[in-house]
Amino acid sequence: MIKELICIVCPRGCHLEVDLDNNYAVKGNECKRGADYGFKELTNPTRVITSTIKISGGIHKRVPVKTDGAIPKDLNFKCMEVINKLEVTSPVKVGQIVVSNILDTGINVVISRDM
Numbered sequence: 231m232i233k234e235l236i237c238i239v240c241p242r243g244c245h246l247e248v249d250l251d252n253n254y255a256v257k258g259n260e261c262k263r264g265a266d267y268g269f270k271e272l273t274n275p276t277r278v279i280t281s282t283i284k285i286s287g288g289i290h291k292r293v294p295v296k297t298d299g300a301i302p303k304d305l306n307f308k309c310m311e312v313i314n315k316l317e318v319t320s321p322v323k324v325g326q327i328v329v330s331n332i333l334d335t336g337i338n339v340v341i342s343r344d345m
C-alpha cells in the first residue's frame with residue numbers, strides 16, 4: 231500500500247509516496263530530510279508546538295512560547311489546553327521554562343522572546 235504525503239520540512243513541498251509494504255520506503259523526496267519525514271510521519275508523527283500566552287506587565291499582552299522539542303502529534307490538542315491556561319508576569323527570558331515535562335513527554339514549554 232502506498233501512502234501519499236506532502237513533505238512539510240521545507241517550502242518546496244515535495245509529493246512523497248511511502249510504501250507501507252516495503253519498510254516505509256519513500257519516493258518523490260528531493261533530499262534525505264524528506265525520506266526521514268515520510269518515515270517518521272507514518273510511524274511516529276510528532277510536532278513542535280508554537281503558541282502565545284498571557285503576560286502581565288509586558289510591552290504586549292501576550293508572549294510567544296514553544297515546546298523545546300517535538301511531542302507526539304496526538305497530544306497536540308491536550309498540549310494546547312495546558313498552554314491556553316498559562317499566564318506569566320514580566321520580565322521573562324528566552325528559554326525560560328513555563329511548563330516542565332508537559333504531559334509526561336519529557337519536553338518543556340519555554341518562552342521564545344524576552345519581554
Ligand code: SF4
Nearest residue numbers: 237240243244260264
Ligand atoms: S524532500 Fe527535501 S526538498 Fe523536498 S520538501 Fe522535503 S525537505 Fe524540502
